Amino acid sequence: MDAITTKNGTIYFDDEAYYKLRLHLKENKYSKIFILVDENTAKHCLPEFRANMGGKFNFETIQINSGEINKNIETCMEVWQKLSQLDADRRSLLINLGGGVITDLGGFAASTFKRGIDFINVPTTLLAMVDASIGGKTGVDLGVLKNQIGVFNSPQMVLVVPDYLSTLDQRQLNSGFAEMMKHGLIASGSYWTSLKKVDSFENMDKLIYESLTIKNDIVMQDPEEKNLRKILNFGHTFGHAIESYSLEENNLPPLLHGEAIAIGMILEAFLSNRTMGLGMYQLEDIKSEFNKRFKKVDFTDDDVEKIVELLKFDKKNTRGSINFVVLKRIGDTIIDNKIPKELFHEAFSYYKD
Amino acid sequence: MDAITTKNGTIYFDDEAYYKLRLHLKENKYSKIFILVDENTAKHCLPEFRANMGGKFNFETIQINSGEINKNIETCMEVWQKLSQLDADRRSLLINLGGGVITDLGGFAASTFKRGIDFINVPTTLLAMVDASIGGKTGVDLGVLKNQIGVFNSPQMVLVVPDYLSTLDQRQLNSGFAEMMKHGLIASGSYWTSLKKVDSFENMDKLIYESLTIKNDIVMQDPEEKNLRKILNFGHTFGHAIESYSLEENNLPPLLHGEAIAIGMILEAFLSNRTMGLGMYQLEDIKSEFNKRFKKVDFTDDDVEKIVELLKFDKKNTRGSINFVVLKRIGDTIIDNKIPKELFHEAFSYYKD
Incomplete structure (x- = not known):
């Protein structure tokens, strides 16, 4: 290559x-x-x-x-x-x-x-x-x-x-695969479709190459994350908070990065549906793809409270408001979207459902 | 200004x-x-x-x-x-x-x-x-x-x-003054001459301005310290080692940065005299100016050994050899001068003398 x-x-x-x-x-x-x-x-x-x-x-x-x-x-x-x-x-x-x-x-x-x-x-x-x-x-x-x-x-x-x-091992490979799926969701519907077909992690060379190309195109246009590059944070606002929480508290099993952002992507796809019109069919597609590959985590109300509390430390936040990357549709993304906190709990309900 | x-x-x-x-x-x-x-x-x-x-x-x-x-x-x-x-x-x-x-x-x-x-x-x-x-x-x-x-x-x-x-206090002002004297030594004989006349630290505005101008001219030409900027390290190879040693070991009183590099400048002026032909008259001028403003430190042979040992951690060193900045004459400097270790002890003898 x-x-x-x-x-x-x-x-x-x-x-x-x-x-x-x-x-x-x-x-x-x-x-x-x-x-x-x-x-x-x-x-x-x-x-x-x-x-x-x-x-x-x-x-x-x-x-x-x-x-x-x-x-x-x-x-x-x-x-x-x-x-x-x-x-x-x-x-x-x-x-x-x-x-x-x-x-x-x-x-x-x-x-x-x-x-x-x-x-x-x-x-x-x-x-x-x-x-x-x-x-x-x-x-x-x-x-x-x-x-x-x-x-x-x-x-x-x-x-x-x-x-x-x-x-x-399989779990680590899955964790990396979640980031590849993210590249599809934020920038290329056709890449997302190719990834859905993957059922073994042998001969991944070309798919890895495509992920790298997608990420590099984005970073080259905005190396210091002033604008466009923020789309790479899709799923990561919740994902980072969930990952931190799972490592710090004993209530949850410690999650790998990809496992945490897989959940983050379902949650943020839900927010995309509620605020930016991501279609219900695509939302369900995203949820079912991730749930096929990742074991569901059983969050209590208390877990959810504490995870939401952690969001305020997210590096992308400014002036106290929490900025999300959301999807208009699969492959098309919007940055700096402020979302009312009320939707956060609904998002977890949708994930748990 | x-x-x-x-x-x-x-x-x-x-x-x-x-x-x-x-x-x-x-x-x-x-x-x-x-x-x-x-x-x-x-x-x-x-x-x-x-x-x-x-x-x-x-x-x-x-x-x-x-x-x-x-x-x-x-x-x-x-x-x-x-x-x-x-x-x-x-x-x-x-x-x-x-x-x-x-x-x-x-x-x-x-x-x-x-x-x-x-x-x-x-x-x-x-x-x-x-x-x-x-x-x-x-x-x-x-x-x-x-x-x-x-x-x-x-x-x-x-x-x-x-x-x-x-x-x-006076001691802290003196410490800063040592860096100003360095700017004269490495880049401007006339500035060195002005500084020698200073007997009080009131109304220093113009002299501070001149120091800043000298330093800025150097840094602008070589921001990442590939070449020219290294001249700002005159007196600092020994100076840093002496400062570290004085802070770490109880054998010496803790020195301020300027106090340590004042000694470093005498030592490195001596090396300049032995390897690059800095004139004896200028060497004596440098020594007497610093000794007028700074109390002499009484190094034992053991102190000197340990200070020389610390030189190897100097950031300017590469491949195990110790690079010094030396003076050809006051106001004119040469970088990357490798100096045989034998001269180090002689330099301390000259300082103590």
């Missing part, structure tokens, strides 16, 4: 990816090369990565604990301290080998170490491939609040190697 | 400064305005600042503890959490009212909160006025290592109001 040119770097695929990386390392003569991994990617991905680099480079490994719960400043401190102890300097490189936690946190650590060193992302989960690999967002959570601390900064390059997907 | 246009913002002076800030706040309609202070500026500067803003704006105050020792990620966390609790959003503004710790840390906190909110610096120390107010460097220390974590990002505007200097 052809490389995709993003705002500040390029995404390479499969074998070409490793080739381009080897070339980049030869040309750039970094003083040291670090690879950030967690215990999972250290075991399942690092050997393959090393093998494909041909043994010609020296890598220092920095390992952190996996999981969204560790995507915080404390883990960032560990990475900074490790870089410092291992004599990283401004001409060093950090390669982030892992899922979204690794690429987001590693990107932030690199962007702020000595006021910024180069970094390269090698996403190993479906979610990170189709979402975190484009867009120049780096960051960590602040307590329960997702991605509150971060900067906009792009990796030198991104390598998308779908082989790494074989290391994932 | 005329405003100075920097790379990404403008520096305003005295009364015009307050006027321009009031205008900026009216035009920008920030959702909330926060002021970051420490216990000193809360007491000595905030009332004057508020009085000059004319009571038309609502400010929320965030207070941190003063001192370099608190310029760390933990304090940053406090600021982020406070911003979060007080419902700061992406359209909020942070005004940093204080010395270099406040402007560096506040700038970093703002640059990373929700991936970046606007900030404005109001330096209240001489050091922050002539140094931290230009250049777009933000950051915090990592343990003993100065400014290891940060980003390049410029405030929307900088207000330089020399009235605030009346709140400082």
